[in-house]
Amino acid sequence: MFKVQELREIIKLVDASSIDEFVYEHDGAKIKLKKNIEVVTEVVAAPKAQVAPVVQQPAPVAAPTPAPVVEVTAAPKAEENKAAQTNVDESLHKITSPMVGTFYQSPSPDAAPYVKVGDSVGDESIVCIVEAMKLFNEIEAEVKGQIVEVLVKDGQLVEYGQPLFLVKPE
The missing domain is CATH 2.40.50.100 (RNA polymerase II/Efflux pump adaptor protein, barrel-sandwich hybrid domain)
Known part of the structure; x- marks a missing residue:
């Protein structure tokens, strides 16, 4: 599973870059970040650990520059x-x-x-x-x-x- 600090660093790097979508898989865990589109996140945890549900939320409409968002569990x-x-x-x-x-x-x-x-x-x-x-x-x-x-x-x-x-x- 990813540490919060690692997730924050990935978010910051994706946000600062010109890419609109980022996918990373490691040891059965997967992170998918999208920016400037309707669906902003998708996180799937490794099967040997606790499986987190896929979280999809609409992008904030009022934010001038939407930042990529990662939710590890449904909230x-x-x-x-x-x-x-x-x-x-x-x-x-x-x-x-x-x-x-x-x-x-x-x-x-x-x-x-x-x-x-x-x-x-x-x-x-x-x-x-x-x-x-x-x-x-x-x-x-x-x-x-x-x-x-x-x-x-x-x-x-x-x-x-x-x-x-x-x-x-x-």
Whole structure:
């Protein structure tokens, strides 16, 4: 099976290249990445390990440059998050992820979260960290307001342009 770090490096290389499709097979495991088309991923695990289902998701429509995405297992929570986001009040500001990575709500596992529902934030307030390729990127609110909802869980993988927080602007 592939390590998360290896998958991230492959995604970054494919994204930076001019190719639209990449297929890699090793020891019975297969990765297939496609970009700039409707179906963006397909992952099949080795038969001797646990077999992961084929995951196919539509490409994000609003993203200016869609990045290739790899899902190792089916994630019903992601579908629930998308369903919750469709009923969002349009007056709320969405703080989105500027990159593919892992969402962390606090600077360390034993520290308090940067923000929680009901907290007021300024335009330069740090609301979370997105870790990509062992770099921890602090994400700022970029708007003054009050946190209405946290849309992702701590340690969850997030995609480029994925909403992380909803903020009621002041």
